[in-house]
Amino acid sequence: xxxxxxxxxxxxxxxxxxxxxxxxxxxxxxxxxxxxxxxxxxxxxxxxxxxxxxxxxxxxxxxxxxxxxxxxxxxxxxxxxxxxxxxxxxxxxxxxxxxxxxxxxxxxxxxxxxxxxxxxxxxxxxxxxxxxxxxxxxxxxxxxxxxxxxxxxxxxxxxxxxxxxxxxxxxxxxxxxxxxxxxxxxxxxxxxxxxxxxxxxxxxxxxxxxxxxxxxxxxxxxxxxxxxxxxxxxxxxxxxxxxxxxxxxxxxxxxxxxxxxxxxxxxxxxxxxxxxxxxxxxxxxxxxxxxxxxxxxxxxxxxxxxxxxxxxxxxxxxxxxxxxxxxxxxxxxxxxxxxxxx
Numbered sequence: 001x002x003x004x005x006x007x008x009x010x011x012x013x014x015x016x017x018x019x020x021x022x023x024x025x026x027x028x029x030x031x032x033x034x035x036x037x038x039x040x041x042x043x044x045x046x047x048x049x050x051x052x053x054x055x056x057x058x059x060x061x062x063x064x065x066x067x068x069x070x071x072x073x074x075x076x077x078x079x080x081x082x083x084x085x086x087x088x089x090x091x092x093x094x095x096x097x098x099x100x101x102x103x104x105x106x107x108x109x110x111x112x113x114x115x116x117x118x119x120x121x122x123x124x125x126x127x128x129x130x131x132x133x134x135x136x137x138x139x140x141x142x143x144x145x146x147x148x149x150x151x152x153x154x155x156x157x158x159x160x161x162x163x164x165x166x167x168x169x170x171x172x173x174x175x176x177x178x179x180x181x182x183x184x185x186x187x188x189x190x191x192x193x194x195x196x197x198x199x200x201x202x203x204x205x206x207x208x209x210x211x212x213x214x215x216x217x218x219x220x221x222x223x224x225x226x227x228x229x230x231x232x233x234x235x236x237x238x239x240x241x242x243x244x245x246x247x248x249x250x251x252x253x254x255x256x257x258x259x260x261x262x263x264x265x266x267x268x269x270x271x272x273x274x275x276x277x278x279x280x281x282x283x284x285x286x287x288x289x290x291x292x293x294x295x296x297x298x299x300x301x302x303x304x305x306x307x308x309x310x311x312x313x314x315x316x317x318x319x320x321x322x323x324x325x326x327x328x329x330x331x332x333x334x335x336x337x338x339x340x341x342x
Contacts, residue, residue, distance in 0.1 A: 003340055012335060018141050019324045019336050023094065025140045026114065026133055035090040035116065038083060040076035042096060046300035047071035048078075049282040050241065051209075051289045054100040055297065056109075071297070072098035075317055076115050077242065078303040081271070084119055084313055085306040092116035094320065105332035106263065106322060109341060114323075117315040123243075123254045123270035126314035127231055130258045130266045131159055133318065134229060141327035148261035148326060155260065155327075157228035164235050164252070172219040173198045176236070177251060179208070184237025184251040186212070207288075212239060225259035232257045242278065243269035258318075265323055268316035275307040 001008050027037065047055030055071040062068070073079070076095040083091055097113045114133075118125055138146065138155040146153040168176035179190040186208025195202045195211050200218065202211045224230040233256035237245055240253030254270030272278055279299065286296040321333040334340040 002342065015328050015330050015336050016338055018328050022137045022140045022324055022327060023320070025136055027094075029133065029136055030092045030116065033090065035092050036088060038080070038088070038091045038093050040073070040079035040093050040095055042073050042098070043070045044073045044078065044300070045070065046078070046298050046303070048074045049285050049297055049299060051285045051292065054102070056098045056100050074099050075113055077315070077317065078300050080115060080117055080315070081310055082303060082306045084117055084311060085309040089119040090117070108321065108333050108337060111333065111337075112320040114318040114320045115316065117271075117313050119311045119313045121314045123256060123268055123314045126268050126316045127256055130268065130316055130318065131229060134258070134260065134265065134323070137323050137327040143327050143329065146260050146326045147329055148263055151226055151261035153225050153260040154228055159229040159231050161231045161233065162224075163233055167220050167224070167232060168215065171223050172200070172215050174215065180236055180251045182250060184245070184253075186236065186238045209238060212236070221259065221264065222262045225261055225263065230259040232259060240272070240281070241269070242272050244272040244274075260326055263322055263326060264319075265326070266316050266318040268314065271310070271313045271315050273307055273310045273312065275304045278307060279304060
């Protein structure tokens, strides 16, 4: 039955009311921390430059009927960082974002991304923010234990902290750092042999990143955030996205993810502000996207220019619908969306 049937809506409404209460509480938390709420536009020149990130494409037609390609944003990240370059120091956005080729119990093509940035703060500060928001959401929902499928997690327990290398060693039996060069470049042959010895089915034409993702998804993620939240941090530089290189080890970057009940809730960075490094990463990602999918997205040249003016910062993107799902005990993200896509 469709969600708009009165009896279906009546069953869903308590979860949706809790969604509103959680959103209000999180907004109040940010305001108490002297953050400014912003509203980044959804129409953008570039939707992001990651290989497996897919956007909805549209076009802007002017009065002269000339057409310019645009995209619905997959994240407010580029616009938010432009605001940091403009002088904002603490910002957050409950952004409606759009991702194509994503549909499932944990994915919706249109969803809410809670994204925030602290200028002149490291990623330890935004890790602390993420854990505080998880606790607050559970409190507002009246939840003692987060549950998803057969997993449970105490949102108030001290978080486990695990580097990606430690996770690969302890949970997959793979020495990940041994497959990286001193600069953090992945050796596909080295990872393939270790993956196969560990019983992971990888293909001959999988590159290092493909195998990394398979191992992470199959062997590691389902075992994170069980009993207590988990911070997975220090991703290899070749998986750094928009995170800066760690001053501790040039093979890894200041990127973390927050997990509860085996579900990834947040992805955060000590932000990269070097436009040359960022451009090089984007070009690598778009070259692979063209090889794999036959398309590539343009770079946002305004964003590249703004990076040179952006202060050091920590930032996080948190899947708000997933947070509500776990806090309320809903079975999937559609259950906590007011008008889910049929």
